[in-house]
Amino acid sequence: MGTGRKRLIAGNWKMNCQRAAALELASSVVELSQASENADLLICVPSIHLADIEKCLQDSQVKLGAQDAHWAESGAYTGETSVSMLEDYRVQYLLVGHSERREMFGDSDERVANKFEAALKNGIKPILCIGESLEQREQGVTLDVLKSQVQAVIDRVGIKAFENAAIAYEPIWAIGTGVTATPEQAQEVHEQLRHWLATHDQAIADGLQILYGGSMNAANAETLLAQPDIDGGLIGGASLKADDFMKIYSVAR
Numbered sequence: 001m002g003t004g005r006k007r008l009i010a011g012n013w014k015m016n017c018q019r020a021a022a023l024e025l026a027s028s029v030v031e032l033s034q035a036s037e038n039a040d041l042l043i044c045v046p047s048i049h050l051a052d053i054e055k056c057l058q059d060s061q062v063k064l065g066a067q068d069a070h071w072a073e074s075g076a077y078t079g080e081t082s083v084s085m086l087e088d089y090r091v092q093y094l095l096v097g098h099s100e101r102r103e104m105f106g107d108s109d110e111r112v113a114n115k116f117e118a119a120l121k122n123g124i125k126p127i128l129c130i131g132e133s134l135e136q137r138e139q140g141v142t143l144d145v146l147k148s149q150v151q152a153v154i155d156r157v158g159i160k161a162f163e164n165a166a167i168a169y170e171p172i173w174a175i176g177t178g179v180t181a182t183p184e185q186a187q188e189v190h191e192q193l194r195h196w197l198a199t200h201d202q203a204i205a206d207g208l209q210i211l212y213g214g215s216m217n218a219a220n221a222e223t224l225l226a227q228p229d230i231d232g233g234l235i236g237g238a239s240l241k242a243d244d245f246m247k248i249y250s251v252a253r
């Protein structure tokens with residue numbers, strides 16, 4: 001690989017799969033998965049399925065992630081799940097700041113930083129999702145948007161905390177649209193982002209996994225993952241089909 005960074009192929013099931021379908025999908029992923037020194041495999045499932053899927057993943061190398069959680073340890077937060085509750089289910093990763101949460105559920109930079117910080121405190125690796133809208137891209141402010149999303153978290157936890165975290169760059173215009181950023185477009189952003197992070201801390205920037213997300217699928221994964229600064233994928237739609245998801249993993253490993 002050359003970069004020294006292990007790849008991460010992460011599925012984000014979003015709000016999909018009822019119980020039986022979730023178990024079937026997770027079982028297929030386990031069945032088709034093969035250990036690799038080059039790439040980790042992760043599924044981020046709806047919280048209601050965590051207990052079932054935790055059992056299903058036991059004795060496999062597939063890692064378990066959650067899609068969201070509240071930062072408070074406990075309290076009067078009707079409907080919420082705390083990060084510390086996730087720990088009981090051996091959740092290893094937490095998505096924070098996904099654009100769907102930022103846009104539809106009021107996840108401000110401050111809330112995202114709260115969640116990121118709470119994940120780290122509970123020994124869970126946060127995956128900080130960042131991305132620009134089509135309008136922002138057309139205005140030429142992509143990097144400014146991404147920097148400010150990351151800086152809000154750096155201001156809270158410090159750059160060193162990114163040693164135990166990952167970033168997922170997901171251009172909003174490419175999510176669920178079938179329009180993928182070209183490998184060159186994605187690489188350009190990843191490279192610029194890593195370069196900017198290096199101005200904070202070179203070693204952290206060199207070691208940080210920066211994933212690409214946005215209509216990654218079995219057909220385009222190879223060219224995206226061939227880019228030197230793309231260290232994996234955060235995959236929505238294609239992670240709901242075990243065969244497609246595992247094709248992406250096989251490219252990465």
Ligand SMILES: O=C[C@H](O)COP(=O)(O)O
Binds near residue numbers: 178
């Ligand atoms: O978290 C995953 C991303 O939102 C990408 O979703 P997608 O692969 O369905 O475009």
